[in-house]
Amino acid sequence: MALETMPDGPVVENPAMDKGPDFTQRAHAALIDPGLRRNFRRAMDGLMEKRAAQFADPVAWAALRERGAQARAAALARLPDLLEELEARCAANGIQVHWAETIEDGNAIVLGILNHHRARQVVKGKSMVSEEMHLNDHLAAHGITAIESDLGEYIIQLAGELPSHIVMPCIHKNKDQIATLLAANIPGLGYTEDVAALTAAARRILRDRFAAADAGISGVNFAVAETGTLVLIENEGNGRLSTTLPPLHIAITGIEKVVERLDDIPPLLALLPRSATGQPITTYVNMITSPRKPGEKDGPAAVHLILLDNGRSRVFADAQLRDTLRCIRCGACINHCPVYARVGGHSYGSVYPGPIGKILTPQIAGLDVAGDLPHASTLCNACVEVCPVKIPIADILVRLRQEAAQPAGAATPAVKGAGSRRHIAEALVWTVWRWVYAWPWLHHRATRLLARIGNWIPARAPLLRAWTRNRTRPHFAGQTLHERARRAGIDHE
Amino acid sequence: MSQPSRPSRPETVYFFGTCLIDLFYPQAGLAGMELLRREGLRVVFPQNQSCCAQPARNSGYLDEARAVARRQIETFVEDWPIVVPSGSCAGMMRTHYPALFEGQPDAERARAFAGRVVELTWFLVHVLDIRLADKGEPVTVTWHASCHAMREMGVRDEPKQLLRQLSGVTLVEAGHETECCGFGGTFAVRHAEIAAAMVDDKVTSIARTGASAVISGDCGCLMNITGAIDKAGRPIVGRHIAEFLLERCHGA
Amino acid sequence: MSDNARSRILARLRAAAPGPVPPRPAWTPPTYLAEERRARFIAMIEAAHAEVHEVDQTTWPVRLRSILANKGVRRVMTAPTTAAGQQLAAVWADLADAPALIAYDQPVEVLKPVLVRDVDAAVTMTRGAIAETGTLVLWPSPAEPRLMSLLPPIHVALVEEWRIADSLAALMADESWAAAMPTNAVLISGPSKTADIEQTLAYGVHGPKELIVLLVRDQEAGAAAV
Ligand code: SF4
Numbered sequence: 001m002a003l004e005t006m007p008d009g010p011v012v013e014n015p016a017m018d019k020g021p022d023f024t025q026r027a028h029a030a031l032i033d034p035g036l037r038r039n040f041r042r043a044m045d046g047l048m049e050k051r052a053a054q055f056a057d058p059v060a061w062a063a064l065r066e067r068g069a070q071a072r073a074a075a076l077a078r079l080p081d082l083l084e085e086l087e088a089r090c091a092a093n094g095i096q097v098h099w100a101e102t103i104e105d106g107n108a109i110v111l112g113i114l115n116h117h118r119a120r121q122v123v124k125g126k127s128m129v130s131e132e133m134h135l136n137d138h139l140a141a142h143g144i145t146a147i148e149s150d151l152g153e154y155i156i157q158l159a160g161e162l163p164s165h166i167v168m169p170c171i172h173k174n175k176d177q178i179a180t181l182l183a184a185n186i187p188g189l190g191y192t193e194d195v196a197a198l199t200a201a202a203r204r205i206l207r208d209r210f211a212a213a214d215a216g217i218s219g220v221n222f223a224v225a226e227t228g229t230l231v232l233i234e235n236e237g238n239g240r241l242s243t244t245l246p247p248l249h250i251a252i253t254g255i256e257k258v259v260e261r262l263d264d265i266p267p268l269l270a271l272l273p274r275s276a277t278g279q280p281i282t283t284y285v286n287m288i289t290s291p292r293k294p295g296e297k298d299g300p301a302a303v304h305l306i307l308l309d310n311g312r313s314r315v316f317a318d319a320q321l322r323d324t325l326r327c328i329r330c331g332a333c334i335n336h337c338p339v340y341a342r343v344g345g346h347s348y349g350s351v352y353p354g355p356i357g358k359i360l361t362p363q364i365a366g367l368d369v370a371g372d373l374p375h376a377s378t379l380c381n382a383c384v385e386v387c388p389v390k391i392p393i394a395d396i397l398v399r400l401r402q403e404a405a406q407p408a409g410a411a412t413p414a415v416k417g418a419g420s421r422r423h424i425a426e427a428l429v430w431t432v433w434r435w436v437y438a439w440p441w442l443h444h445r446a447t448r449l450l451a452r453i454g455n456w457i458p459a460r461a462p463l464l465r466a467w468t469r470n471r472t473r474p475h476f477a478g479q480t481l482h483e484r485a486r487r488a489g490i491d492h493e
Numbered sequence: 494m495s496q497p498s499r500p501s502r503p504e505t506v507y508f509f510g511t512c513l514i515d516l517f518y519p520q521a522g523l524a525g526m527e528l529l530r531r532e533g534l535r536v537v538f539p540q541n542q543s544c545c546a547q548p549a550r551n552s553g554y555l556d557e558a559r560a561v562a563r564r565q566i567e568t569f570v571e572d573w574p575i576v577v578p579s580g581s582c583a584g585m586m587r588t589h590y591p592a593l594f595e596g597q598p599d600a601e602r603a604r605a606f607a608g609r610v611v612e613l614t615w616f617l618v619h620v621l622d623i624r625l626a627d628k629g630e631p632v633t634v635t636w637h638a639s640c641h642a643m644r645e646m647g648v649r650d651e652p653k654q655l656l657r658q659l660s661g662v663t664l665v666e667a668g669h670e671t672e673c674c675g676f677g678g679t680f681a682v683r684h685a686e687i688a689a690a691m692v693d694d695k696v697t698s699i700a701r702t703g704a705s706a707v708i709s710g711d712c713g714c715l716m717n718i719t720g721a722i723d724k725a726g727r728p729i730v731g732r733h734i735a736e737f738l739l740e741r742c743h744g745a
Numbered sequence: 746m747s748d749n750a751r752s753r754i755l756a757r758l759r760a761a762a763p764g765p766v767p768p769r770p771a772w773t774p775p776t777y778l779a780e781e782r783r784a785r786f787i788a789m790i791e792a793a794h795a796e797v798h799e800v801d802q803t804t805w806p807v808r809l810r811s812i813l814a815n816k817g818v819r820r821v822m823t824a825p826t827t828a829a830g831q832q833l834a835a836v837w838a839d840l841a842d843a844p845a846l847i848a849y850d851q852p853v854e855v856l857k858p859v860l861v862r863d864v865d866a867a868v869t870m871t872r873g874a875i876a877e878t879g880t881l882v883l884w885p886s887p888a889e890p891r892l893m894s895l896l897p898p899i900h901v902a903l904v905e906e907w908r909i910a911d912s913l914a915a916l917m918a919d920e921s922w923a924a925a926m927p928t929n930a931v932l933i934s935g936p937s938k939t940a941d942i943e944q945t946l947a948y949g950v951h952g953p954k955e956l957i958v959l960l961v962r963d964q965e966a967g968a969a970a971v
Contacts, residue, residue, distance in 0.1 A: 028686050037690075046944055067772035077764035080755050099751035151950055152941035168941060175943045199939060199947035206951065211861045227926045237895055237937040237952025244891050244929070245853070255754065262923040266914035267772055277940070280789065281878040284952070285932035293928055297890040298853035309750075313757035322764065338673045342690045376684060378677025378691075379551055381644035395592070401553030430549050434557035437512070438564045440541040451516055466685040470693065471720025474517050481510040481519035485538040490508075490526060492540045 023372045027343040036172060040341050043171050047335040050278020051386065068271040069390040071264035072326035075225075075256075079316065082225040082258045083307065089228025093290040095303045106308045107138040110217070110250055113304050114144055117248050119214035123206075125232070125239035126150040127219030128166050128329060129252045129308055131351045132364075135217070146217065147209045149238035151202055158185045164345025166352060167276045167331040172344050206238070216242030216300070220253035221328070222268060223305070226261045229289045230305065233273065233282040240286050249300040251288075255307045256316075256325035268328060271388035275332040311364040311416075318414045320399055324359050326389040331356075333383035333393060339376055348373065355383035359396045367404040368417030374400040444482060451480045502620055505535040507575040509565070509610075511582045512544035513712040514733075521712060521733035525578040525613050528739055532621050541568040545577075547585035548678050550593060559593055566590075566599065566606045574620075575606075578613040578735050579711050580642020586610045588645045612642060613735060614652040614710055627659035629741040635667045635704040637695070637718060639711035643671060652710050652734050659741050665702040669694070676717040692721040699729060706730045708737050774912035775877050782876045786909050787960070789879025793935030794948060795956040805959050806836035809901060810843050812957060813866060822847045822860070822867040822897060824889040829870045829903050849890055860892055866899035873908040873916060881933040881958070882916065891929050900953040902933070907963045 030036055055061040075082055087097045098113075100106035106129075114122065122139065124130065124146050136146045136157070148157040152169035156162065158181055163169030170178065175193050182198055183191040189201045218239055222231040230251050232239050243249045259265065273282045292299035315321050334340050334354030345353035350361035350370065358377060362370040374397045383393045400415065405426070408419030436446045454476030457464060464473060479487075486492065506529060514522040526536045542565060550558035565586070569575050577583035587610040594603035617623045636656065642648040656664045675681065675691025682688075695718055699707050707722070707729055709715045719731035732740075777785055787797050800808050813821065823830040825848040837843035847864060849856065869889055873882040881902050885891040894900050910916040913932070917923070922930070937952030948954045 024684065024686075027684070031686055031690050043944055063770070063772050066770045070767045070770055073764070073767045074769075077766040080758040083755065083758070099748075099754055101750045101754060105750055149951070150941070151939045155941065168944075170941055171944075175945075178942050195942045195945040195947045198942060199950045203950055207861060210951075211857060227923055229926050235938050235940075236950045238950075240891075240895050240931070241951055244895065245857075255758075262917060262926070263914065266774060266912065266917065269913065270774070280793075281880060281932070281934045283793070283933065283935050283938055285880075287926065287930040287932075288928075289926040289930075290928045295887040296928060297849065297851065297856075297887060298892045299890075299928060307754075309754045309757075313754055313761075316758055317761040319762065319764065322761075338675070338691055339684075339687055342687055375680070376687075378640070378673050378675060378680045378688075380640035380673035380677065382640070382671075382673065385644050398551060398553060401551070402555055403553070405553045426552075427554075430552065430554040430557045433549060434554075434560050437543040437546070437561040440543070440564070443543045444540075447515060454516065463682050466682040467720070468724075469685055470689040470724055471717065472723040474716050474720065477517055477519050479519060481515040481522040481538075482540055484519045484523055485510070485526070486540065488523065491535065491537045493537065 023347060023349065023376055026347040026349060027376070030343045030347050035174065036344055037342060039172055039174050040344050043168070044335050044341045047278060051275060051332060051335070054274035054278050054280065064267060064270055065388055065390060067267040068328075068388050069326065071259055071268055072328065072389045075259045075264070076316070076322060076325055078260065079255070079258070082260055083255060085225040086223055086228060086258050089225065090305055093228045095228065095230075095290060095305050098304060098306045100306055100308045101310070103133040103308070103310050106133050106252065106306055106310070107135055109306055110135060110252070111139065111142055111144070113248070113250055114139070114215055117215060117302070119248060120144055121209070121213050122146040122215045122217055123149050123209055123213040123242050123246065124153070125216065125218035125242035126153055126169075126234065127217065127252055128351060129219055129254055130217060131163065132310065133252070133308070135252075147206070149206050149209065149242060150234075150236060151199065154202060154206065155181060158182070162346065162351070164353065165331060165334060166329055166356070172346070210241050210245050213246040215248040215250060216246040217250045217252065218242050220251050220257055220305070221272070222265060223253060223258045224262050224265065225258050227289060229262065229287050231265055232286040232288070233269070233284065234286070235283040237284060240284055243286065243288060244299055247301050249288075249291075249303045250306065251304065252306045252308060255309055255312050256327075272328050272330050275330040275386065275388045314416070315363045321363060321396060321414065323391050324363060324396060326391050327356055327360070328389055329356070330388055332386040332388065336382040336386050338380060338382065339378070348376075355393045359393055359400065362400050362404075362417075363415055366416035366420075367400065368420035371404040371417060371421040374404065447480045448483065451476050451478055503534070503574055505537060505571075505573050507569050507571070507573050508536050508538045509542060509545070509569070509575050509577045509582065509586075510538065511577065511579045511712065513716065514578065517716060518712045518733060521578060521736045524733070524739040525576070525735035527743070528617065528623075528735055529576065531743065532623060537573070539568045545582040545585040547582060547589075550585065550589060551678050555593065559597070562586075562590060562593060562603070563599065566602055569606065569609070573609070574616065575610045576613055576616050577610060578733065579713070580612050580639045580646045580648055581711050581713055583610050583612040584641035584645030612646045612648050612710070614655055615646065615648045618651040618654055623655070625655065625658040625738060625742050627661045627741050628744065629659070629661050631661045631663070632706065633663045633665055633702070633704045634706045634708050634737075635665050635699055635702040636670065637667070637674065637699070637707055637709040637714055638671050639709060639714050640673050642710055648710070652708070655734065655738060656708065659738075662741065665704055667702050668698040674714045674717050676713045678713070681717060688717075692717050696721045696725060696727065700727055704729065706732055706737070708732050708734050710734045774914040776911045776915070777876050782909050782911060783906055785876040786874055786879055789876070790881075790935065790958060791879070793879055794938070795879075795935050795958050797958045797960055800959045800961055802961055802964055805903070805961065806833045807840070809833070809868070809959065810837065810840055813844060813899075814842070816899065816955070818844050818865040818899060820845050820847055820863060820865050822849055822864045822893060824848075824869065824893065825850050826888045827870055829868060833868060849893055853890070853892060860896050864897040866901055867893040867897040868901040868903070869893050870903050871908070873910055874904045875911070875913055875916060875932070876909050877912045879934055880913070883931050883933060884927045885929050885931070886927075891931070894931070894933060895952045898949060898953055899955045899957060900933075900936070901957045901959060903959045903961055905961045905963070
């Protein structure tokens with residue numbers, strides 16, 4: 001595999017993006033699907049309510065959140081040291097650590113390990129990083145079957161779709177859609193909307209897959225440098241099965257997931273599930289520190305940990321953008337995003353949808369590829385308000401807008417594709433705006449004129465046309481407040 | 494959230510009119526100033542003010558934003574509170590000016606300016622402890638909470654406290670009251686379809702309350718919401734809270 | 746490839762300005778009074794769909810037999826060398842109609858077919874429990890392996906009520922977990938569940954469909970009080 005490397009980081013060949021229509025087109029398609037909008041709205045309303053109930057005490061929430069944000073920020077502050085410490089601890093415990101710069105690297109490493117163990121049947125626990133790598137496709141191309149075992153991911157895999165949410169992958173589907181899909185794919189299961197029956201059928205099928213699996217692949221929620229412990233949380237038990245029953249376990253994670261100490265875990269655990277789904281804790285918290293030891297009767301004989309960079313070290317290089325890497329993937333920002341609730345997860349064309357996707361994907365894939373995402377926000381700050389690790393999502397969105405629109409040609413651009421979205425016309429508008437609003441003499445004359453003739457601007461004018469599609473045009477007042485204040489004799493100095 | 498600790502009652506305040514009020518809602522600006530004057534304050538409206546510069550900043554044009562922001566900083570020179578009848582513009586000036594000017598020669602000045610910015614309803618409640626005597630006919634209204642008032646200025650209950658003081662006014666909470674109306678400045682035209690879906694849902698929630706008026710503290714939201722209400726032909730009026738309070742208590 | 750990747754990634758991270766290490770803010774997990782602690786544990790784990798039965802140290806195997814009889818359980822997996830496993834075997838040997846006991850006494854490679862399909866329930870001990878979240882703490886061991894609490898449709902867990910800690914943070918600190926983490930430590934807060942289909946809760950999607958907690962009374966404390 002040829003790997004082109006630039007001084008500031010590898011070229012990301014296969015970004016975490018779909019090819020095809022852009023955000024606006026996909027969003028439009030989603031907007032005219034009333035069923036989809038209903039599915040999302042109902043789900044999001046429930047999730048917001050449950051989260052709010054978990055953090056009903058604002059003082060406790062503020063203190064806990066401060067601690068969680070600190071745990072993540074402290075980890076990033078010492079990231080290279082902690083990664084080395086993690087590696088050393090894991091090695092001492094018998095977990096083999098691999099480093100992958102790109103998703104191609106990561107896929108090659110996974111394939112190499114599987115081939116070494118002659119593994120052909122793989123079960124997967126939920127892993128967003130493996131989605132980012134398009135790992136399943138890569139393994140399939142090499143004759144290895146990887147079955148998603150998280151129920152939501154399994155449904156998505158059967159449907160041949162991408163997840164629409166990082167915590168609840170098939171949240172865009174309703175019961176009849178899932179019933180139809182499972183009936184067509186599970187032998188002996190007729191169409192039923194009984195969720196218990198559907199779940200039982202999936203259990204039956206997937207139990208056989210677990211029993212037959214040569215390897216399990218999982219993600220990681222937190223990797224503890226101090227002890228070399230991998231912390232995985234889940235409700236279903238498929239994550240524990242994937243990491244316990246097959247003889248080989250491969251864990252894949254981004255390099256940012258490390259935390260310094262084991263005592264960083266309790267506050268982060270107190271934030272993650274409550275933010276994600278409004279539950280006090282997940283059913284399982286699975287802490288893995290080594291492969292099977294002599295005398296132990298189960299657990300994988302070999303455990304591998306893959307640390308994936310894929311652009312993260314570049315994000316890390318910028319002091320402001322670095323905050324993006326604090327993310328613990330709880331999805332609360334997604335659940336509270338009014339844009340996401342309207343357009344759903346697939347519109348983003350990114351493995352990570354919603355607010356976190358809007359800041360992460362353009363940085364990983366590049367603004368040239370995903371530069372429209374930072375604009376898919378009203379900057380309403382609903383995400384900022386709930387983010388358990390205090391990521392200034394709105395400020396980062398603005399920063400990315402700035403990077404995308406700046407004149408190209410910076411020697412070492414902070415973000416790949418910086419300057420790629422600069423439009424001369426738009427830049428000109430802001431230049432004119434600047435002169436008008438920074439110079440009182442001009443401002444008085446321009447606004448006096450606009451207040452008087454604004455209502456005669458033709459309705460076909462570009463901005464007005466977009467505005468008036470479902471709104472009446474704004475009414476210019478005839479006289480500005482400046483004029484009326486002067487006339488009313490209000491002091492002006 | 495980042496409001497100053499309760500300042501003592503000043504004799505003089507600045508009024509920042511905002512660019513939207515300037516062109517589209519001057520009566521809301523006048524009402525805001527009138528409310529302050531009736532509380533015995535001297536109100537100064539500097540003629541050289543223009544815009545908080547949020548539109549350029551939010552579009553990523555920081556140099557342009559800084560030039561316009563600097564004009565405001567150089568205009569509001571006295572050490573008086575700067576009262577703003579918009580949570581969004583107040584949020585821009587209070588929470589974003591310090592970052593916008595970081596590393597600039599006038600960074601300190603920008604920080605000091607930011608520290609003087611207060612949102613109108615917050616000022617009426619916490620500094621002036623205003624008492625409102627309602628003289629209007631009974632009416633049912635609903636409130637639209639502006640995102641930046643809530644999440645940048647920490648102004649949540651203050652406007653509703655004011656509305657609740659009005660004896661003839663029944664305040665009915667709309668569903669999803671704290672959800673964004675979809676304005677978002679350039680978002681409304683850049684992503685017109687999504688913005689339309691958002692404001693349509695907002696209008697539906699408002700209509701469900703049965704209120705005859707929707708009150709807001711931000712003219713951006715108001716322009717968006719009333720535009721959609723009018724287009725849908727619904728019999729609901731939109732009012733800036735300053736204008737509404739003045740109408741109710743002192744006649745218009 | 747990996748070695749070069751490692752050095753390049755670390756070099757890039759080190760080239761960036763290190764951030765300031767933020768000071769650790771004060772955060773204290775919740776604490777409970779003795780009588781609250783137990784009640785909180787029970788309320789939380791029941792809210793997560795577990796069944797809690799208060800039992801005596803000596804008679805719990807009898808109690809368990811009747812609980813399981815109502816559920817039609819016929820084959821129960823135990824850890825034959827643990828105190829609980831031995832007690833269960835001894836008591837059930839004398840009981841008519843007790844379910845058959847299957848010992849987890851060989852590696853999973855041998856027992857897999859039985860474990861995956863042919864066991865109705867498994868009985869494990871616990872290392873402790875957490876009141877705040879209604880959580881069982883298990884450190885599986887050679888005597889009591891990991892899959893016992895995962896594969897069978899019913900998991901029966903013995904919790905000694907004097908081992909209920911206030912919070913995970915308190916437990917980790919008191920027992921110095923960081924000094925010696927086991928191969929696998931697992932926290933369990935209810936039966937296996939999913940809400941992936943229209944946010945409707947369903948249990949037993951992969952792991953146990955039922956979690957039965959036998960809360961063992963502190964008889965010494967009781968005796969002392971008398
Ligand atoms: S950005 Fe914050 S809210 Fe969003 S997924 Fe990450 S941690 Fe959760």
